[in-house]
């Protein structure tokens with residue numbers, strides 16, 4: 001790949017949050033640009049008004065920012081090829097369509113959608129593949145304009161040159177599309193809006209895009225694009241189509257999987273970048289992971305910082321075979337990333353996670369949140385931290401409701417066994433806690449140790465009953481941390497509620 005004046009682009013259609021496949025496309029483009037000091041353009045392909053989803057541009061920009069994938073030209077930042085929204089470039093598409101009409105490389109066509117559907121239907125009935133039949137003779141420009149003026153639905157179609165077209169793909173090699181498979185396609189719809197193919201080709205030229213990297217689902221579009229570039233005397237950028245990303249079960253990762261899971265009452269799988277943010281993944285880990293969905297470094301190494309990816313990434317090392325989205329591997333990546341991320345950065349990412357989830361933990365200050373993070377050893381995602389800290393934002397009555405324990409199993413296993421030994425421990429330790437002044441994790445830990453030494457109890461014999469008393473469950477951060485974080489008043493109040501719940505039973 002030549003690195004002279006590299007200009008790449010990511011061209012999302014605003015149909016919702018950024019899909020994980022789109023994120024990989026952005027990442028590869030961005031890495032190519034950053035590696036050689038090129039330009040990364042963000043272009044919003046918002047010409048399909050039917051598929052337009054309100055607010056999705058804002059969502060996509062937010063996802064990109066969260067991933068740290070900054071753009072050099074595009075929405076918000078502007079640039080020499082503005083505007084970067086296709087909906088604001090209609091006059092440019094019209095001018096180029098006019099050129100094609102005048103050179104005879106495009107023509108007006110009048111078929112109604114019912115007529116086209118009827119031809120498709122007869123192809124189906126006759127079991128042959130459907131192909132649009134070019135009208136003969138072709139309508140003249142004057143006839144097209146007259147029909148438009150008369151209010152008829154008129155489209156502009158590109159006239160395919162009737163020859164095979166070869167895509168020189170940087171990943172797949174030469175891909176030849178036979179002429180028979182290429183039909184004349186619409187470039188301007190009857191409402192005057194361009195189709196994706198046409199707007200994309202015009203903009204890639206006007207924005208001086210040198211390399212197009214986009215998912216393999218677009219491979220079959222590229223011959224059409226090349227044909228238009230030739231007719232318009234545009235440059236043909238270098239093309240690379242990375243493989244499609246599949247779930248481990250071999251199905252496409254689609255937004256529908258989420259809807260289906262919700263309907264069936266299952267936890268929906270993460271599909272869009274935003275889902276991973278909400279689930280508590282670090283963007284660093286996600287980027288590292290998606291870089292490997294198609295690309296490999298050539299040695300055994302898999303963990304890379306963004307800077308290392310910039311240095312090592314190359315399109316030449318992207319494979320041809322479909323990539324598998326291995327969620328266990330992503331979780332393992334995230335666990336490692338959490339362990340090695342500096343505390344301040346981890347705290348910032350944790351706060352972002354709490355904010356997107358509108359978590360009640362947001363009421364805690366940074367020092368408290370940092371303690372929570374530090375107390376959660378081996379955390380896999382930020383959700384683990386929140387789960388283990390839930391007791392901190394619950395009210396005493398929620399942990400020990402009047403009607404009985406929230407977790408009878410825990411009560412049975414930890415408090416009731418050995419004829420209520422756990423309760424007896426709680427009574428004894430409550431007296432000590434009540435009188436205790438050094439309410440710190442270390443101080444409390446020592447207090448329990450001293451109690452154990454004096455009574456002959458094991459640490460767990462004391463920590464577990466305490467845990468059940470203050471959280472209603474058997475999991476929480478280390479007991480000293482848990483008591484310190486909860487505070488003296490709530491700790492003692494919950495132990496009392498727990499003891500009186502037994503008496504009430």
Ligand code: GLU
Pocket residue numbers: 010011012013045196200213214218
């Ligand atoms: N708007 C297209 C999409 O979202 C972009 C395809 C391309 O990169 O050319 O799939």
